[in-house]
Amino acid sequence: MENKADILQGTLDLMVLQTLAAMGPLHGYGIARRIEQISDEALKVNQGTIYLCLVRLMQKRWIKAEWGTSKNNRKARFYSISKAGQKQLVAEAENWQRVSGTIGRLLQLKGAR
């Protein structure tokens, strides 16, 4: 689990930020579910890991948290992306595109041999 979390750390940050940017305020469970759904359960992690990522993002002031009530009337902590987080998301996304583009081209090179 730990290795997986290590690999995922950077990407998980990006996923959480993107999720919050797209969906608006969500609680931890909601974020976890959302990521699972989108990844077609391919990225199956311990849902607890999401909280480690959330506290990190909070400390960087890229997201904010507030206690509120969920749809089925349960007390939950809702996270939303901050202005700094949005800027960060843009930067990270660009970075991601560049890296994945590069890797994609590299992989094609290998295929052409």
Add this chain to the structure above:
Amino acid sequence: MIMLGSIHRILARICAVFQSSDFDRDLHAEIDAHLNLLVEDHIRKGAPPEEAKRLARLELGGVSQLREAHREVRGLPLLDVFLQDLRYTFRILRRNAGFTLFTIVIVGLGIGASSTTFSVVNTLLLRQLPFHDSERLVWISNRADDGVKEWNIQVGHFLDLRDQTKSFSAPGDAKMLINGELERLNSLQVSQNFFSFLGVSPQLGRSFSADECKWNGPRAGLLSYDTWKRRFASDPNIVGRAVTLNDASVTIVGVAPRTFDFATVFAPGNPIDIYLPMPLTQETNGWGNTLAVIGRLKPGVTLQTARAEFQILSAQIQKQHPERNTLRPILASLDQHVTGNLRNAFVVLSGAVAMMMLIVCANVANLQLARGVTRQKEMAIRAAIGAGRRRLIRQLLTENVVLSLCGGLLGVILAIGGTRLLAGLRAFNIPLLSTVRMDVAPLVFSVLLAALTGLLFGFIPALQVTSISVHDSLKDTSRASTGSKRHSWIHRGLVVSEIALACVLLIGAGLLARSFLKVLEQNLGFQPERVAALRIDPSNSYTSRVQRNTYFNEVLARARSLPGIRSAGLTDVLPLAGDRSWDVTAKGKVYARGHFPEGYIRIVSDGYLAAMGIPLRAGREFSEQDTPSSEPVAMVNETLARTLWPGQNPVDQIVIGEGGSNPGRRVVGVVADVRHRALEQESGNELYFPTRQRDESGPVYLVVRTTLPPAALASTIRTALRVITPDLSGTEFKTIQQLVDKAVSPRRFVVLLLGGFSAFALILAALGIYAVISYSVNQRTAELGIRMALGASARDLQQRIVLQTLRLAGLGMLLGSVAAWIFARTLASLLFGVTFTDPATFAAMLLVLTTAAALAGYFPSLRVSRIDPMAALRAN
């Protein structure tokens, strides 16, 4: 922006350490909510409630692992653990108050002593002198004809040197070491640029003008800060005020700053009250060798270059001015001149203090080890419930560093007290001592030392942890340490090294103490007990020799008539308190130029020999009849008699000591040699002139030998003399013993410190032995019980234990003696009258150590007699 995020994160993590419980609460609530949501989801999908809960927990992952990970991510795990260790440490230390207190006290004493020593070393040897650009300052003096002693330099030579040297960017900086007594103020004559040269600007007013430094120029004075404060009540309008000094009006032109204390650097224990201008003219040139010179090397010029240049220059000047005194300049860097001869002593003291700290460490480590055995079970339990080995070692090191930092705190407090005490001591003739204080450098030193100490003495017990076997420790084998042969070996090793170190210290202290005693035992040539001196300079209003002699007669007559006074005489210079020398020749002999014998000149009256206790070897002493109208006479000491008339009878020979054109004086008596310069130095040639046959403007002391304690006499004498000389002040009365004490004070200082360190070391080593032996007696209760059951008497066993102790001590002393023998040669320059291998000292110190060790072993051995063999056997 990423940077910004990181900064926020670091701050947040630091904050999180202190809000841990808030975070935990939030996380707990979140996890609860999360689980509930998960469960609801699963129920909605059709799982039965129990199954739904199980699945939910599975999906979330381990809750306690999550909490742990959360803590690590949000906070600073290292700091967190450290705080935890700290809390635990304080709990542990509180629980073992006795041990804690003992450790803190000995570490505190050790650090207190080290820091005090360090701050003295820092002030004297490491820190720069309190002058502008002080590392380029050079002390220039004149080598005496005998090639050993240092003299001052004549004014003319100085002026020539100043005009011609290239090495010195601002030559012409002189101060005069003439201590004139003006209205009972201690004065110092300095050249015009003296203050600016040293980078000192007056607190008030200005320093001397060129006019004031001319011969017969306007009279000006510059007060020292202390005098300004004490005698003039810090009067802010002092500048421009005229005061009467020595029957003349002198204008105060300024006040020296508080930070400039001439005396602490150049003449410890002899504060200067007022600075007066020193004219550098033909007239002052006639005064002879009077200048002490400080120069400043130009940038890039080395001391060697300057020396070579001075060599050539002085030869030239000497040739051009054969009428002047000989000039053989010696150059030394100023700090070398000020503290050079103390350097070795303080290197030795630093070494001693380091050894003492090692003993402290060994001692505490030993205690820790003994305690470690009792804590083994605690450690095993902690290991069993998941504490890593590293974590345990860290915990132990934290404990030790906290302990030693507490000791360090105590040490700093002690060192503040210690430095204050030292700085306040006027009795020690050590430069700069009064400026010693705990400032940043010693403080940093103490803290680092404390931390290092903690690591050092915590290191061995921490290693012990690595050998813990959880299984064995948890099983209740009542002898937790049956297998700890290795530990007892470490114990013994520590004790042996403690004894060895203590041995080195004791032998060092013993050698120095013995030298000190030897110095005190020196035949001084005079007897300082029950002798006192009072300064009684004749008033300036006595203009003729007759008036002065009448005054002297009156003084002597009145002093001698007082009850309790056995004899009284006059002298112009007291032993161990200054000197001057002139050319002294025998009439009728021819000497090569520059090879005139030199003699120290004393101008004394009848009764001086008896009062000072100087034996008369041949002829007669001066009498009241040796007056201006009678034949000029002199006395010589035995050394001068040998120098001038080897193998002949000196009495009735003619000696010339007042210039070549003088007809000379008939020698009437020969007196014993007097150690006048230092207790450790031979007297050299001494020539005595009768007070009544000389016109001296210098000081005159009345010396009295009493049957009462001299101090009790001060007021009686003053009252008796007040009739004829009203302005005698109380501070002018001193006993000759005080002068002797002051002369040996640097030696006494070192002996006292080193003695203190070694006494502390001895006590620690004894305690170390005691701890180890009593520990081993406890451990061996069963064995001793069996031996007693088999018929050994308590007495036998006690003897064995004491012998065992002595074996341990013997090994330590063997190592210590070898080390002492090696180290003692560094002491050689501090010793007097003993060699560094002095067998008596070695033997005495080994005896002291053996006794201490035997006692330290004897007391725990007494416990044997209390062992009940039955109980001891059953306990196993």
